[in-house]
Amino acid sequence: MSLKKPHFISLKTNFIIKFTAALTALFVFSAPFCTYADVLGTLTSQQATQFAQGTVFYTSTFEDASVGQQTEHYVAYTPNSDVVPILTNGASIYGKRTLTQANSYLNDYGIYSAMGMNADFFSFQTGVPMSNVVIDGRIVSKDSDWRPAIGFREDGSAFMGMLPIATTITTEAGSATIECINKYRQPYALYLYTKDFADNTHAPGTGINVVLGSLSGDITLNSSITAVVEAISEDDGSVPIPDDKLILSVDSSASQELKDRLNILQPGMTVTINTSEATGDARWNTAKYALGCLGGKLITNGQLDYEDESAAPRSAIGIRADGTVIFYTIDGRQSGYSYGVRKETLARRLLELGCVEAMNLDGGGSTSIGGVLPGTTDFTIMNSPSDGGLRSCANFFFLKKNNAPSGIPYVLNLSDWGKPVLSGSSIQLRIESAYDSSYGPAQVPSDAVFYLEQDAMTPSPDGVGTGVYENGYVTVRGNGDVYVAAKSGDAYGSTMLRAVATPDEIKIYNASTGEEVQELVMNPGDTIALSATAYWGGQAMVVDNSSFTWRVVSNDDSVGNITDDGFFTTSDQNGASGIVAVNAGLCTREIPVRIRETGEMPPPEYYPLIQGEIGENSFTARLTSQNGTISANEIHLTIDGTPATYQYDATSGILTYLYPENFDENYHRITLIVTDTAGASALAAFDLGNVSQNKNKFPDTVGHWADSYISYMAEHQVVNGSDDGMFHPNSSMTRTEFAIMLCNYLKINPEDYADTTLPFIDAGDIPWWAVNYVKAIYSLGIMQGQLNDYGVAFCPNDNIQRLEYAISVERLLPSGLATAPITATDEADIPFWGKESMKIATAQGILNGYPDGTLRPRQSVTRAEAVKILFTIFGAGK
Template sequence: MKKRIFRALAALTVTALLLSGGAVYALGEVIRTTFTQTAGGITIAQGVSYISGRQTERWLEYSPNPTVSPVVVYGSKVCNYGDFSSMSALVEKNGANVLAGMNGDYYVLSTYLPLGLVIAQGRLISSDAGHWAVGFREDGRTFIDKPGLVMKAKLGTETYTLGGINKIRNSTNYFLFTDEFSYTTKNTAPGTDIILRPPEGAELTVNCELKLTVEEIIHSEGAIDLPAGKMVLSLSDAADKWRKYGVENLRVGDTVTISVSSDEIWNEAEYAVGSLYKLVTDGEVEPGLDKGEKAPRSAVGVREDGTVILYTTDGRQSGYSTGLTIEQLGQRMKELGCVEATIMDGGASTSLHATYIGNNNDSLVNKPSGGNERSVSVWIMLAAKGEGSARMTSVGLMPFDVIALPGTRIQFTAGAADETGRPVAASGYKWTSSAGSVTESGLLTASGTATDGKVTASLGGIDGSARVTVVDVPDSVAVYNEKTGQKISSLSVNACDTVDLTAKAVWRYMDVASQDDCFTWSCPDTLGSIDGNGLFTAVNSMSSGVITVSAGGVSAQINVTVGIVNTLLDGFETSASSITGARTEKDMTRVARGFASAALDYDLASGQALFNTSLNISGTTNYVNLWVYGDASGNSLYAGLADGGEVLAATLDYSGWKKWVFRAGADIKALILRGQGSGTIWIDHVVGSSGIEQDNTGPVIEAEVKGGVLTAHVKDETDGLLPVSLVGVFLDGLPLDFSYSNRVIKATLPDKEGSGRLTVRAKDISGNISEWSIFTGGADISAFTDMKGHWSEIYVNYLAAQGIIGAQPGTNAAQFNPGAPMTRAEFAAVICRMLRIDTAGYADHIMSFADLQDIPDYALEYVRALSALGVMKGALNGGVLYFMPSSGLTRQEAVTVIGRLREAGRAAASISDFIDQDLTAEWARPYFGALVYSGVIIGFEGKLMPRGTLTRAEIAKIAALVI
């Protein structure tokens, strides 16, 4: 029931609607291109096109002017990084006002060092590495060229070519570092570092000669600190004799001459940023650009008239934007009128920002493929100089552009700014519209018929406008669940339930603004009732039917089943006796839900195998859902019903778990396998249901702790009110007393020293598990001297307080050694303690590891337990089984052990977005997915590193969050 006023910022558009009429560009068919003026006179453009999928691009257009100029911004050190907000603050602290910007050059992920040139305020910050670069003059005029820096160092009578300035040292050349590089030289191998004192006031530029005095000569094994105000000339021990000669004959007090030269045009660069690939030269696309991967891209271009284009296109987002190849990027920059253009960093780094008129803060204009803005090492920003006049020079509206259905209410707000883009307080705007009726407060009700108009706010002779396109016939309509925001094509509800639905329309691949009463809703009386805002109320008995929603003659329908009630027929947790001849299986690789399944060993020598069952359905059951672990035999599994009928339950042409559903109007009296051969299949979690829709989503838990009392609301979309047997509250892994009534859990937390891990767990009838967890209480006392300030400190201290983890065996008991790998023996101990596994129950288990004597005494009982459970089986070497207790574990081994010890049924996220997901073993993928879904594992710089060794700190985090 959507009665809210539409306030969302739609596509950033206002002044032009260009329909291509079928024209084909680098992006395919250009559907809509729009422009708007923003603060400081900068133009924001957005385009939507279609070529094998929607493509979305945005760019800034800047013409050099006395007020606004480009700057290149890096952190306090060139190897630092930051988001746009934190980096723009560095500019604004000097009195400028940042209006817009874009990410800059590619950088090295491990160091955040830009690949190419950085110039700031005329100073050479980092050399070009032979790449292209963009130069910004003080007056804003821009050029693109190869700096071709020639950098030399004269030591005594010899002159040597520098490998780079503020670049990572290699094993061959001299490298020069300043204190703007980082806090250290970042060298990783032995070498000689010469501390140099520059003349007072001397600065490195692209054309300079500096005579520096040797203050100290140090032979170092790796990185050294970079002293403030000094420079360091560094040479690796692996360099040749001629270069070493320069160092060997150098003495404290000697002079070292550093010279840098380049084409004179670079003397004009007040700021500069590097670029890996040139895209357009003299108005033509560079030949040989990559035609392969489509990805988010960024680029800088210059038109013949000097206009600068800061361009981005999003990608890797199906249905929103596919991305471009580098060749397509070059073609697009040429189409936008650029005579020169060059690439910037792309992928998840692609980020475009702007400040809208009347606002004080920048907004992220594009939609990064990583879901959030990525911090990068260098930014290109457009900044207004001076404090401004505080006199209104421009008016802007938000949203800038809307496509809407007739009757949609849209709340516009007006803002004013001075010539520097700083907001100016203003009121009393006069509102007018050619796209509907607008109130004095800027609330527009869109026209009842199709139109292409605008809303205007006027004050003091200055106008600001927003574009409004009213669409009376959309291309498509879809139905969504109002609460979850999920698109739905079918709906299952219990009798008398109410469900709030909403509808969305699409026109030319773009979303159309609306409220629910802009649509027409209907359903048959036998199904229930639905009001004009999409609020559906089901009838009080089982039923099925269709809800229809329409706008402009375009409709969508969803199939609705009322009265779905799920009943667990058997989960096989304690026994498989409901299936004659089945055995209980507790190998977690053969369990779909819970901790056990039913194994059916079969031999089809006679053509079929019969397993009598006592799976009795309830009166509300029309369908049966069950998990079947197939063996790729091609055999068929049938259900024999009490009424004498048979129904195909599963076709076993696959390997692994798969959920099946079949119609069953009577009790199941037998499971029948037909086909050939022999083998084993597994059955798990058989559920009777009143409807055919499968439930694979866990309950929703909303919880909070106030005043030492936990309040949790638990609801399952399918099962509604869950029985108390399927919910629980745990503190530090131990059950906590609670009350449960009408989907609400209440629990009083005990007083305790230190922190506690509080968990609410709920499982629906289909076996889907959800958990909500937080740390409660105060901080734990630090147990180790080397953990203060470490990112894992809270987890290590908590586990130490619980007696789950300690110092690394055989090391200083006061130190944790967070970066050290955790051995397999210690991991076994930590996991058993974490999951409170009763090791005494496995005392009789005989282990057959050839290196049994190498297992430390403290770990023996834990290794025995995990060996008995089949989750740490060791490895064969030359046909001999070893446990390798002192070896480390890979991440995928560790998460798999943990996953196979936890109850099956947790949701798992896709890991396909991780860069190295293809390195993950198939057996580890679901366990990674479960920990990613729950936020226990978030990866590092987009990587899972599944084959990397897990550190003690990483294990501590996982253990603390999983307990």
């Protein structure tokens, strides 16, 4: 057995996938990589797995603006001697079976598949396929119609053409046409049955049946066999089909012309059955398997050739110019997963995949494709049938493995395919798994030896080449692709490393948190552990730590120093600045460094970090801060807006809240606010359950996007409906309504503020039932009114604006929360006095921008939006 070299397939990007073995690679592409995915939309992901020699299974998802996600599954098969296509109907032509049942049937006969998929259209009543079927060269089913078909030769190569089959029975007295072989008997044709059909004819009603024995051979394309008429009888219903015999049958209700065809037959007579492919296409003489298709052509000679139909799940088969066969499926009728396609889209997609011939197979609920994952023996369904499960069908294409499972290693799967490695750095390669020649599981050999198969084309400047040790330890040198192989007896595998002299970029990270560092603003005398990662072609490189060189440059007073392994310590000079730089090869990354002035607040990455986890019996959170410490009296925890008792270990930073024994199973919202000793704060909320558990409170919010939030906030008496029992979610919220909602949120008794004097010039316009609510919110400094030419007004009937909402919410929150620059295109519309509030609201995710890049600060807030915003911070309040 010879060793097999790797196959490489380009995906028209900077990525290359290795297919020597069953290495699975998942790539999620962004728009620039989607030049070949126009038909189904924007390619969002693609996974490729080699199931067997020359057999690569693809799963791809696309996003289409009109129909949403589309999901396709297909196998690209390159004809080879190890894997060949076959066609099967299972145990009989009559009846139906699922794809997995058909695979099990093959397994019972010692046939093991790499892939299988549904094939021709069929009768739902009988399971009999609609078109011509040739298996192992024998005609096992034929119809009189002219239909396109695909043929497979013994070497796995395929072709397409029309396949009309003519069959006659001849005696000295004359000849008669046989329209159908192994089809369900109807009163409009003469039928011939072989044992392939079933144990009996399954014919309904009365019919005339002729038993033919002493067969001289099988019925094949362009064949002539002899038989002897053994008996002629009229029978009511189905009759048995004896072994090694044929049944010629016609329905008693058929035309006299059909019944008269049998007059040329007499018991004891020798007859000749002639079968020929009616077009004279010599290629059919080479076909071992063939299948006609009721679904028609999609592509002929590289040109679109279809009759369109509505969108549905689809199955198809195509042939590329280089002989590759595409076994194709696309799922459908599943919102959010896959919509399905019309025939036109299917044809264009196959053309896009390089097919020059293609035809449409049975689709809809019949669409199914599966295979045996490399390293396993179980047949797995790979797509999502639209019926919710496999449909029983007539026949199936399979790719048969000619090598039976042996467990003897043959294919070695090496790690780190395509990994970029900085020249001079080292990597430890591994044999991740091994397969036998059938791509079934095999033990990884312990005696495999690694060796250099091909070094980089451009050597390193010192002329030293890549070094490979027998245990897989590799020191890469030079610039270009390096191939390293491993072998053990007949087992072989190879991987490719990319030797890179200089990275494309370097990024600096906080070694403790793993977060990328863009700049450092630290206190005097602080220390931080930094790490660096180099990138090439968008991939993280393998770089020895010793290959990174760190340095510090101060602008004036010393800003600090850094060790060779990235530990940076600031000096004691307040306000000092400079840069921290790291380089590998000729690539350098610099980040600015500044030591804080006394009392200065930290940048966002130095704010407290809350990492919470919802457990079955408790909620736990890890609280950390790079800026100071967090004490128990600076922690505010609420459950559904009510303060809760918790346990806190200041040493470990672990907070624990045990659910009470009477805790119900409804949805609960946990809100946690912490402030460190430097005055920096953080806010986080967690969901215990799903907010959609909340039952709807108002008839007009059923199905509304904010239904769950409105129901939850109404349940906790933050909002109420109108007098008509409705909520009016899409109506704008007035400033008066907003004041009432905030009072409810803060659980304030408005009567406690009845003696407050309002300074507003329009105080008389505030409804009498809302006056005390406005007094309360004014007294707490949350709503202060609006200054106009005549004085300060409350404007009770005006709609609350997004900017006003942000200002009020910011006044509810603790000080010291992180802010972020506003990048909205309409930033200029935010007045200076509201900018800080908007920065906090956007940085904390309380207010979000719109898809067009705007914030729209002056836009009115709907009642639904107002509730959702307050839900976001539920439990936070001064």
